Amino acid sequence: MSRKPVITVNNLVKSYGDVQAVRGISFEVFEGEIFGLLGPNGAGKTTTLEIIETLREKSSGTITVAGFDVNRDKNQIKQIIGVQLQAAGYYPNLNLSELIHLFSGLYNRKTDVYQLLHSVGLEEKAKAKFKELSGGQKQRFSIATTLINQPQIVFLDEPTTGLDPHARRNLWELIKEVRSKGATVVLTTHYMEEAESLCDRVAIIEKGQIIALDTPSLLIDQLIASGFQRKTVVKEATLEDVFLSLTGHEWRDDA
Ligand code: ATP
Numbered sequence: 001m002s003r004k005p006v007i008t009v010n011n012l013v014k015s016y017g018d019v020q021a022v023r024g025i026s027f028e029v030f031e032g033e034i035f036g037l038l039g040p041n042g043a044g045k046t047t048t049l050e051i052i053e054t055l056r057e058k059s060s061g062t063i064t065v066a067g068f069d070v071n072r073d074k075n076q077i078k079q080i081i082g083v084q085l086q087a088a089g090y091y092p093n094l095n096l097s098e099l100i101h102l103f104s105g106l107y108n109r110k111t112d113v114y115q116l117l118h119s120v121g122l123e124e125k126a127k128a129k130f131k132e133l134s135g136g137q138k139q140r141f142s143i144a145t146t147l148i149n150q151p152q153i154v155f156l157d158e159p160t161t162g163l164d165p166h167a168r169r170n171l172w173e174l175i176k177e178v179r180s181k182g183a184t185v186v187l188t189t190h191y192m193e194e195a196e197s198l199c200d201r202v203a204i205i206e207k208g209q210i211i212a213l214d215t216p217s218l219l220i221d222q223l224i225a226s227g228f229q230r231k232t233v234v235k236e237a238t239l240e241d242v243f244l245s246l247t248g249h250e251w252r253d254d255a
Contacts, residue, residue: 006031006153006184007052012061014047014208021047023208024061029153034175034185036199038192044208045188046157052186053083053155066152082146082154082183092131096122096141099130100148107149120144120174136167143174147183154178156187160194165240166247172198196220 007029014022022044029035037045050056052063054074063070065077090099097113104111117123120140125133133141139159146154159175160168168191175198179185189195195202196216204212204219212219 004031005029006066007186008062008064009048009052010062012048012051012063013059014044014051014056015059021208022051022058025203025205025208025210027203027210027213029184029186030201031184032179032182033200034179034187034198036195036202037186037188037205038190038195038202039205041190043205045205048205049155049157049186049188053081054078055083079149080152082149082151084142084146084154084156084159090130090142093129095127095129097126099141100145103145103148109149111148116144116147119147119177121170134167136163136170139163139167139171140174143171143178147178151183153184153186156185158188158190160189160191165244168194 005028068076
């Protein structure tokens with residue numbers, strides 16, 4: 001993988017009145033990687049993501065996205081990024097094909113609707129309304145909408161929250177595919193096994209500061225090298241493995 005930075009965040013600070021949500025964080029995201037922002041509720045992940053997406057104003061610091069400055073070049077940045085809308089942002093009575101046409105119009109692009117829906121396994125749902133989809137299908141559709149402008153960088157805020165284990169694995173495969181087609185992916189998650197299996201590097205954020213940043217494997221090795229030992233004996237399988245084994249194979253169309 002190339003180590004060319006595509007996002008550079010330098011000493012980012014964001015205050016909401018008296019609350020300092022982001023307290024001087026710096027990091028780089030490299031071209032072609034899946035980069036994860038991890039942290040507890042309220043750590044400042046969404047704030048950081050939305051400032052990089054040019055959707056929120058920062059208090060101070062500098063950020064460049066593909067060489068563009070978030071203060072000066074908002075429009076150029078918006079053209080090269082894909083941002084996942086919250087589900088509430090969709091018109092519930094339009095079908096998927098109509099929604100894709102609508103978004104394509106906003107981006108002034110012509111989109112092959114079938115091909116796009118096929119890429120997220122939803123080609124058979126072209127005439128279904130958004131509100132008729134399962135949770136996993138909704139998330140897959142929302143990832144499809146981030147790809148309409150063929151973005152260089154895709155931002156996903158908690159893409160698998162609330163999904164069952166099958167649907168989550170489905171989404172992981174989809175996110176890997178998005179990356180394998182050349183995009184850089186930046187995501188937030190609360191699921192550590194998701195970060196471990198999906199992210200090339202992760203930044204752990206707590207109270208608005210980065211407290212660790214590396215590959216999941218190196219972070220784990222560092223902890224073990226410090227003498228850490230798990231208190232409980234780990235079994236060969238987890239309850240999630242039981243669930244997955246009982247409810248079928250890992251890839252399901254309805255998930
Ligand atoms: P979660 O995992 O719960 O989504 P997060 O890490 O994404 O959390 P943020 O949503 O960035 O955290 O919030 C960071 C802090 O900033 C919190 O204390 C939150 O209450 C505060 N905050 C976020 N948005 C606003 C806002 N628009 N106005 C005031 N305070 C805000």
